[in-house]
Amino acid sequence: MRIFSIAVASAAMLIAxxxxxxxxxxxxxxxxxxxSRTDANRARDQYRHPAETLAFFGVKPTDxxxxxxxxxxxxTEILGPYLAANGQLILANAGDKMGKTLTAELASDPAIYGKVQHAAFPSVxxxxxxxxxxxxxxxxFRNVHNWRGGYQTADKQDYSLAAFKEMYAMLKPGGTLGVVDHRLPEKADAERERTSGYMKVSTIRRLAEEAGFKFVGASEVNANPKDTADWAKGVWTLPPTYANGETDRAKYxxxxxxxxxxxxxxxxKA
Structure with missing residues (x-):
C-alpha cells in the first residue's frame, strides 16, 4: 500500500x-x-492573468x-512598456514573418517599441x-502544441524537442524559461497533442528536461476547471475562436x- 501511495504522490507532483x-x-x-494596450486585449486579462503570470516567471524590467x-x-503590449526603459525585448517569429497586426502595433509607438529587436524561431x-x-x-505562450503538430512544415513532423533545445541555447546560464499552454489531462491519448491544441504537462516537462532545463515549479493561475479539454474541434471550440460559430456559443x-x-x-548555471 505504501508503494501505491508513493506512486500516486509522484503523479500528483508531476501534474500540479x-x-x-x-x-x-x-x-x-x-x-x-x-x-497603449488595446481594449480588446485588455478584456482578456480575466483569462490570462498577465501580471500574476509574469510575476511568477520572475520577469524584471531590466531583463x-x-x-x-x-x-x-x-x-507584447505588456512587455513593450515594461522593458522599454531599462530592458530589451526580442520578438522571435516563425521564419522572420510577423503578422500585419503586430507590425502595425510596433510602428504605432516608437517610445515603447523603438528598441524592440527581431529574430526567427525555430531555425528549422x-x-x-x-x-x-x-x-x-x-x-x-500557447505555442508548444504548434511545434508538436509540425505547424508551418510541409511534412507536419514534430519539432518540439528541437525548439526547446534552441530556447535553451539562447538563454544565459541561470536564465528562465516560462511556458503557458493549453492543458491536456494526463490520461488522454498522447496523439491528441498533435491535433487538439492541448498538451500534457508531462510531455512539456519531458521536452524541457531533455533539452537540459531544470523544472522549477508550476502555478495554477491560468487554470480553468470548467474546460474538459475533450472538444471535437479542439481548444479552438472555446473563446476567443469559437470554432462552432454561433452553435452553443453561450455555453462556450x-x-x-x-x-x-x-x-x-x-x-x-553549471
Missing part, C-alpha cells in the same frame, strides 16, 4: 507541482495598465526577454535566430478560455 506565489510589482502592474511567436502581440523554419547566451528570460462563453498550465524552468 508546487506554486511559488509572487505579488506583481508596481512596475508590472503599470505595464498591464498601460494606456533581456525573448518572446517566442508573439502572434498578434497580446503579451529558416531565418536568423537569437544568438546563444543572449536572454535572461524566454517566454512562450460561460466556460471561458482554456485550462492552461503555467510552468517555470531554469537553465542551470
Amino acid at each position: 507541482a508546487p506554486a511559488f506565489a509572487q505579488a506583481p510589482s508596481a512596475a508590472l502592474k503599470a505595464a498591464v495598465a498601460a494606456p 533581456t526577454v525573448v518572446e517566442i511567436w508573439p502572434g498578434g502581440g497580446w503579451y 523554419l529558416g531565418g536568423t535566430g537569437v544568438a546563444p547566451g543572449t536572454a535572461d528570460v524566454v517566454l512562450t 462563453q460561460a466556460i471561458g478560455e482554456s485550462d492552461r498550465m503555467t510552468l517555470k524552468f531554469v537553465k542551470p
